[in-house]
Amino acid sequence: MRNCSSTQRALQAARRHAVITCKICGGASPLFDVVDFYKSCNFRLYRLGLSGIAVGYRQFEQCAFIFTEFFDDFTADQWKRYVYNDNYQDVDPGY
Secondary structure, X not given: OOOHHHXXXXXXXXXXXXXXXXXXXXXEEEEEEEEEOOOOOOOOOOOOOOOOOXXXXXXXXXXXXXXXXXXXXXXXXXXXXXXXXXXXXXXXXXX
């Protein structure tokens, strides 16, 4: 999944949607943080190294809910290939 076009698309999307409305509270949600796609729940946050793919997160100003739009268009095959694959237990050992 390593390619610059994915990173560029994520950053372009973040710029295009600098602020969106919360589906929960109706408040604004500016960009909160950007992490690498390989960041995990493991105590070693980047156990797999860096992918070079930026994942932007937003936080709603009124309700403080944090979310990402990055995975909204993922297909079932992409979830299996890039997230819930044979190596998933290495990055989320409690799973």
